[in-house]
Amino acid sequence: MSNKEGTSGKHGDGRPLVPRLRFPEFLGAGEWTTPKLEEISVPINERVGARRLTPVSISAGIGFVPQSEKFGRDISGNQYRLYTVVRDGDFVYNKGNSLKFPQGCVYDLQDWSEVAAPNVFICFRLDSGYENGFFRYCFEKNIHGLQLKKHITSGARSNGLLNISKDAFFGIKIPTPKRAEQQKISDFLTYLDDLITLEAQKLCALKTHKKGLMQQLFPAEGETVPRLRFPEFRGAGEWKSTRLDELLFGHPDYGVNAPAVPYSEDLPAYLRITDISDEGYFLCDKKASVAINVTDENYLSEGDIVLARTGASVGKSYKFRKEDGKLVFAGFLIRIKPDPKKIDSTFLFNFLSTQQYWKWVGVTSARSGQPGINGNEYASLPIPVPPHETELSEQQKIANCLTSLDDLIAAQAQKVEALKTHKKGLMQQLFPKLEEV
Structure with missing residues (x-):
């Protein structure tokens, strides 16, 4: 096995490094390797110069965000020319700490074409033969943070960034299978993410529907009759x-x-x-x-x-x-x-x-x-x-209608959370535990 692929990994007790849950076609595919990031990627140092690209920042849990959106303005200033050119498929490490990623977060650029990233970020591109999607989930799982803890000798600097060097970052090891298995894991987790997004959109649609319905079930400001009224109360008079x-x-x-x-x-x-x-x-x-x-x-x-x-x-x-x-x-x-x-x-x-x-x-x-x-x-x-004649009965009709919607919203919210929990549990098993390496 070449140094490019990294050395064979072992659990602490000498067992071969393999995940606890593996797709059937890879059960006999052998153990995973543990290459250092510097062995399977190249740093990106291309400066923006005179080009006009969107200056971006990175928010933990979200990813790339235009500076104008995150900060209300472009904060690149005189440093803009020194920003790094990042293209779709490139990864960027922001070593600012957050609750979600205490040792910093890593995201790959998707569907932006080209952007300008602050030169304090560490940018890199994977070598051919390594799937972006697989490594995206590795970084989502915070595989880098678990190893970078030992390199943090003090708190964040005055600019909010942790004192983690490029050598320390590129020295992290990432348990990695062959490319076909990388792709399988990436495709599966991407499918789960798409499903979670779809169910979250349904949840959002239910909340929006309820909000719109409420505006019609209660009289608008300056009006005495709701715009939407149940049939049995349509002639009941003004509120x-x-x-x-x-x-x-x-x-x-x-x-x-x-x-x-x-x-x-x-x-x-x-x-x-x-x-x-x-x-x-x-x-x-x-x-x-x-x-x-x-x-x-x-x-x-x-x-x-x-x-x-x-x-x-x-x-x-x-x-x-x-x-x-x-x-x-x-x-x-x-x-x-x-x-x-x-x-x-x-x-x-x-x-x-x-x-x-x-x-x-x-x-x-x-x-x-x-x-x-x-x-x-x-x-x-x-x-x-509502008017005295229908006061409680019309109130209760409206309350029951909105309670039914609340029940649907609660059930959908539980479905979304269950999917997120399911994904989290699967990720614990689809990747070997780093502390066992």
């Missing part, structure tokens, strides 16, 4: 505007002010602004507790809705669900308790996602400092409700 506090049990109240502590079943679970998703769900994977004495009144109950009262999340809402368990809500949240004889809680919760509501939030929360809405201001929020 009316009612102050929120007229539809509640009591006045909006504030949560408890106390620091969060690590979650414990012996302590009350704590609901904070950061525990609420953009769709109004409880993010239970980040669950925390609160170490104070609480009463039953501090816990959320069926039908309760909480609203963020300050900061960038002001206006965000959450409707309590029994499956979320017993929750104490934090002081930066305001609770409202809808009176079921006057308003359906789910109907109200859906209204709190409309453009009409968010326009009110923008105006009401305006402050000289941090935006905010207090309990008295939330109490004055105008709520459009």
Whole structure:
């Protein structure tokens, strides 16, 4: 075997280096090799000079992004002439750290033709016989980061880049099979990515459909009848505007002010602004507790809705669900308790996602400092409700329709997450574990 292909790899116990999951046609294809990146690629150092190319940056989890899009402007300045010419198929390593890639990220350029990459990035091109797709997934799996950890002797420099040299980067080893197996793995994972993208697009379409439907099921600003109405209510008359506090049990109240502590079943679970998703769900994977004495009144109950009262999340809402368990809500949240004889809680919760509501939030929360809405201001929020004759029945019809859509959206979101988890699990088995080499 030539040095170009790298040496044969071995597990720590001397077993041949092969993945735990292999396609049938490669079961007898022998062990993988472990070439260094410098043995199977060439550095790219061609400068842009006077050419006019799009200056790009790299964002972890996204890939190539025009500087004008990422930073709001082209930041290349006088350094532009020294930027590196990168063409489709070339790889670029950005040694800036991120949560997803603490030791930097690597992406290959696709469907851009040519771009200008900052000269602090490390650019390279694979030799013939090596499939871009296979190495793309190697870098997605962070095979480089696992080896570069030992080369980081201090934090990021003033420019945000890690102190990783070119020699260290090109010295990483990548477990590699023959080209046919590289192609098979690449094609399979690309198919999975395409499937995930398709299902994510379906999820996006469902969310867009619900958003559009809500704008028609509630009267538009300045109107008294929704543009879309269920047949049995089309002659029921005009809707009316009612102050929120007229539809509640009591006045909006504030949560408890106390620091969060690590979650414990012996302590009350704590609901904070950061525990609420953009769709109004409880993010239970980040669950925390609160170490104070609480009463039953501090816990959320069926039908309760909480609203963020300050900061960038002001206006965000959450409707309590029994499956979320017993929750104490934090002081930066305001609770409202809808009176079921006057308003359906789910109907109200859906209204709190409309453009009409968010326009009110923008105006009401305006402050000289941090935006905010207090309990008295939330109490004055105008709520459009159907006429008295059909008040609850029409609300419930709308609520049931939107709940059905929410169920579809939740099921589709679970499908997307299941596919992502499936792909992650497969990647653990389709590539040998580096720590075993």
